Amino acid sequence: MKELPDLADYRPNVGICVLNKQGLVWIGERIAHTPEEAARPFRWQMPQGGVDEGESPKDAAFRELYEETGLTTVRLLAMTPGWLVYDFPPDYKAKKQERWAGQRQKWVVMLFEGQDDEVNLEAHDPTEFSAWRWAPLADIEGLVVPFKRGIYRALAESFSPLAAHVAGSKPGDC
Numbered sequence: 001m002k003e004l005p006d007l008a009d010y011r012p013n014v015g016i017c018v019l020n021k022q023g024l025v026w027i028g029e030r031i032a033h034t035p036e037e038a039a040r041p042f043r044w045q046m047p048q049g050g051v052d053e054g055e056s057p058k059d060a061a062f063r064e065l066y067e068e069t070g071l072t073t074v075r076l077l078a079m080t081p082g083w084l085v086y087d088f089p090p091d092y093k094a095k096k097q098e099r100w101a102g103q104r105q106k107w108v109v110m111l112f113e114g115q116d117d118e119v120n121l122e123a124h125d126p127t128e129f130s131a132w133r134w135a136p137l138a139d140i141e142g143l144v145v146p147f148k149r150g151i152y153r154a155l156a157e158s159f160s161p162l163a164a165h166v167a168g169s170k171p172g173d174c
Helices: 035-039 057-069 137-143 146-168
Strands: 010-019 025-030 048-050 074-079 084-087 102-112 129-135
Touching: 010 057, 010 146, 025 057, 025 137, 048 057, 057 074, 057 102, 057 129, 074 146, 084 146, 102 146, 129 137, 137 146
Parallel strands: 010 102
Antiparallel strands: 010 025, 010 048, 025 129, 074 102, 084 102
């Protein structure tokens, strides 16, 4: 049996699965700061970010979503009951790795009730994404960096029924 990690070693984080009324999920392509980063595959992901000290995961999710996408016309549908954990790979050259073994995430599902022109990737500095699109939830696992794929696989399995429900519902049903 695999030993559970000490959550204190993992940075508290939220991830946001934003569904549109067709049941597709919002994904962004992370900005490449160097030619080497631009050449890397798997730069797409859903919005995510750290939970500030004293901040609830729910409040962090709304804040991070606005900062990374500009979206505010959203409604919270669900939140994972526990934490989902992933480790940073040994070659991960981020400042975050110096202190943390990885990230523990609460994931929320939000329904986007606005129009696509609400998206503003420059709503906050620094900008996280260079491009965005709507995609089927089942397709996202293959677009993210390999060390996050287990989380994305679990999310697709858990959230697909909700995405299907949203796509098949009438306005006001959800």
